[in-house]
Amino acid sequence: MLIVLVTITCYFLANLIGYREVALVLLLVVSILAMLFDIFPVLTAAVLSALIWNYFFIPPTHTFHVGTPEDVLLFLMYFVIALINIVLTSKIRNFERKARDKEGREKTITLYNTLINSLSHELRTPISTIVGAVDTIRENDTKLSEEDKAELINEIEIAGFRLNRQVENLLNMSRLEAGVLQPKLDWCDVNELMHTVIRNYRDSATDYKIYFEQNENLPLFKIDRGLIEQALNNILHNALHYTPKGSSIELRVFQSDSGCVFSISDNGKGISESDAAFIFDKFYRGARFSTGGSGLGLSIAKGFTEAHNGTIRLKNKKAGGAEFIIELPAKSMFVTDDELKDEQG
Numbered sequence: 205m206l207i208v209l210v211t212i213t214c215y216f217l218a219n220l221i222g223y224r225e226v227a228l229v230l231l232l233v234v235s236i237l238a239m240l241f242d243i244f245p246v247l248t249a250a251v252l253s254a255l256i257w258n259y260f261f262i263p264p265t266h267t268f269h270v271g272t273p274e275d276v277l278l279f280l281m282y283f284v285i286a287l288i289n290i291v292l293t294s295k296i297r298n299f300e301r302k303a304r305d306k307e308g309r310e311k312t313i314t315l316y317n318t319l320i321n322s323l324s325h326e327l328r329t330p331i332s333t334i335v336g337a338v339d340t341i342r343e344n345d346t347k348l349s350e351e352d353k354a355e356l357i358n359e360i361e362i363a364g365f366r367l368n369r370q371v372e373n374l375l376n377m378s379r380l381e382a383g384v385l386q387p388k389l390d391w392c393d394v395n396e397l398m399h400t401v402i403r404n405y406r407d408s409a410t411d412y413k414i415y416f417e418q419n420e421n422l423p424l425f426k427i428d429r430g431l432i433e434q435a436l437n438n439i440l441h442n443a444l445h446y447t448p449k450g451s452s453i454e455l456r457v458f459q460s461d462s463g464c465v466f467s468i469s470d471n472g473k474g475i476s477e478s479d480a481a482f483i484f485d486k487f488y489r490g491a492r493f494s495t496g497g498s499g500l501g502l503s504i505a506k507g508f509t510e511a512h513n514g515t516i517r518l519k520n521k522k523a524g525g526a527e528f529i530i531e532l533p534a535k536s537m538f539v540t541d542d543e544l545k546d547e548q549g
Contacts (some may be wrong), residue, residue, distance in 0.1 A: 211256050220395070223261035224339070227282050230257055234286050238293035246294075250286040252327035257282065274342040278335070285331060288371060292519055295374065330363035338362075362407050373500040376434065377486070380507040387511050391482055391537060394457045401436045402455065412450040419457065423536040425464045431508040432466070432532070436514075438501035439468045439528045447472035447525075463514075463534035469527035474520040483518055505530075 210233050230253040238246045258268055262275050270276045324358060337356040341348065348356075355368045379385045395418045402414055436455075443453050447470045456467040482488045484506040487499035505528075509516040514532035521527055 207257075210241065211253075211260065214261070214410065222250060223257075223263070224278065224335070226261050227278070227513070231282070231286060231289070235289055235293065238290050239297070243290060243294040246290050247287075250290055251281070254279070254283045254286065270294075272342065274338050277338055281331075281334060281338075281463075288367070294501065295378070311504055330366040333363040334360050358407060365408075369437075371436070372434070373504055376504050376507075377500055380504065385431075385511050387431055389426045389428055391424040392429045392432075393426050394422060395419065397429060397433060398436070398455050398457055398466075401433060401440060404437055405444060409444055409453075409491055410445070412444060413450075413452040414455065416455040422457065422459055422464075423538040425532070426535040426537075427464075427512060428508075431511065432530075435505035435508040436466060436468065436506045439530075442501055443468060443470045443472075443526075450523075459536065460531060463532045463536070465532075466530040467527060469521060469525060471521075471523070471525040474516060474524060475526045480518055480520075484516070502528075 210229060214221075214229055234246065234250050234253055237249050255268070258279055259266060259268065262270055262279065263272075271277055319489050337359045341353060341356055347350050370493075398416055398418075402409075402416060405414075440453070440455070443451075447453070451470055453468065453470045456469075458465055484502050485499075486503040509530050509532070512532050512534070514530060516528065516530050519527050519529070
């Protein structure tokens with residue numbers, strides 16, 4: 205009923221506010237419903253609102269045909285964002301219920317508000333980037349050069365990667381809390397792993413200097429590459445997020461007596477003692493930072509490290525900046541060039 209009432213109101217205001225803004229209003233309604241009802245009724249409302257927006261507001265109206273590729277992308281993004289919002293809100297509601305039963309209402313509300321605020325910021329920024337870039341392409345298609353279009357598409361890609369990272373973090377945190385995470389150990393080239401981590405942020409790290417000196421004398425280590433890559437991704441993202449532009453970030457990997465050690469350090473301002481005590485806690489964000497963040501990344505990095513029976517720690521460097529160190533107990537194996545050729549052959 206609420207969807208219908210809002211639709212009728214927006215129908216008479218569509219010429220004033222535009223059909224894209226109608227999508228934001230409908231998304232707000234879906235968000236409110238997600239806070240009040242269970243997931244399945246809200247999913248139905250989300251699908252209904254998407255179809256209503258398509259039929260009554262997206263040109264050409266009164267048909268389910270979408271006229272332009274940009275509007276197709278907007279429609280798909282509306283549906284995806286609505287689904288993500290519903291799933292996230294559902295997870296938050298379930299988490300709130302369990303926390304209230306276990307620790308009391310006051311602490312539950314605090315965690316709930318923290319998560320809502322952080323996730324709303326983390327989702328709003330990439331969504332605004334995507335919508336803004338699509339609008340620019342749509343309204344200035346003939347005026348934009350190929351270079352400008354490529355830059356806008358790159359912005360959409362980066363924003364999509366950021367949305368995907370937030371969803372992955374939430375899913376990974378769910379796996380950790382459920383206790384179902386079991387590392388799948390296999391031989392891994394840690395030099396190649398570090399290069400992959402750097403490539404993952406090649407577009408968003410253009411204002412930073414990232415250094416990694418490959419160590420050719422390292423053996424293969426038996427670890428879960430996917431989990432450790434995600435842990436390193438989260439630490440590198442944290443460094444990029446909280447250090448000033450132009451900062452230097454250094455990645456290192458070396459062998460220890462019991463396995464391997466990964467290090468990611470920067471030359472920023474470091475981390476205060478008060479923040480360092482809680483830096484790996486879920487939902488925690490530094491008190492002196494105002495750059496947002498969900499507060500999940502470092503907590504997940506710790507969980508993935510401990511799943512390997514490893515340790516993760518933070519230390520402030522004397523010269524300035526912070527260093528995150530992951531130590532993993534792992535079997536190692538040296539592979540000769542001839543063995544590599546035989547394997548590739």
